[in-house]
Amino acid sequence: TIANQTQVISELEGTVKALSLRLDEVTANVNVTENFIANPGTAFYNYLDEIAQASCSALTSSYWVWAVPRNCGPGNGMTCDQVCASMGQSSQDEIGVGSFECFDAFHVSRSALGLRSYRYLRQSGCSWRPNHCGPNYCCCKRSD
Numbered sequence: 001t002i003a004n005q006t007q008v009i010s011e012l013e014g015t016v017k018a019l020s021l022r023l024d025e026v027t028a029n030v031n032v033t034e035n036f037i038a039n040p041g042t043a044f045y046n047y048l049d050e051i052a053q054a055s056c057s058a059l060t061s062s063y064w065v066w067a068v069p070r071n072c073g074p075g076n077g078m079t080c081d082q083v084c085a086s087m088g089q090s091s092q093d094e095i096g097v098g099s100f101e102c103f104d105a106f107h108v109s110r111s112a113l114g115l116r117s118y119r120y121l122r123q124s125g126c127s128w129r130p131n132h133c134g135p136n137y138c139c140c141k142r143s144d
Contacts, residue, residue, distance in 0.1 A: 047115070048108045048137075055106050055117060056139035066140045067106075077130035080105045080138035084126075087140055101143040102126035105135030 052067035059065075068087065071077045078086070080102040087100040105125025107118045120128065120135050128134040 051115060051117060052106055052108045052137035052139075055108070055119070056104065056137070059104055059139065060141065063141050065103075066100075067137045068140050070105075070136055070138050072107075072131075072133035072136045074131050077132070079128060079130055080126040080135055080140075082130070083138045084140035099143050100140045102138050103141055104139040106137045106139070107133075107135050108137055 049067065049069070052069075053065075056065045056067045066087065068083050070080055070083050084100040084102040088098060102122065103126070104122050105120040105128065107120070109116060119125075125135045126138070
């Protein structure tokens with residue numbers, strides 16, 4: 001009957017919609033995997049970002065923190081104090097207008113023995129000279 005066919009069509013439309021959503025999810029996962037393969041040095045592939053974020057977070061009591069990558073090679077580098085201060089411009093969508101400060105710094109890398117990290121502490125790490133390798137992650141927090 002027409003009523004049965006209408007119900008079957010409705011159920012099929014629901015199934016197609018669910019499969020379409022699942023296909024979008026699978027496509028997104030494939031894109032992420034392709035990115036890992038194409039860019040093996042990205043942070044999410046080697047877990048350096050995650051180690052730095054966990055290290056910075058472990059040093060805090062109850063506020064938002066960010067482990068921000070710092071360019072430690074030659075070129076247009078900044079101190080961690082400058083890196084954190086510059087976050088205010090890009091943070092408006094995430095947490096609103098505010099200023100940020102460095103509270104510690106780390107160098108996270110791979111070695112022959114595995115992953116390793118070096119903690120610089122606030123005094124030396126946050127003001128480590130620009131364009132010179134030292135900390136490659138700055139621990140930043142909102143200062144107001």
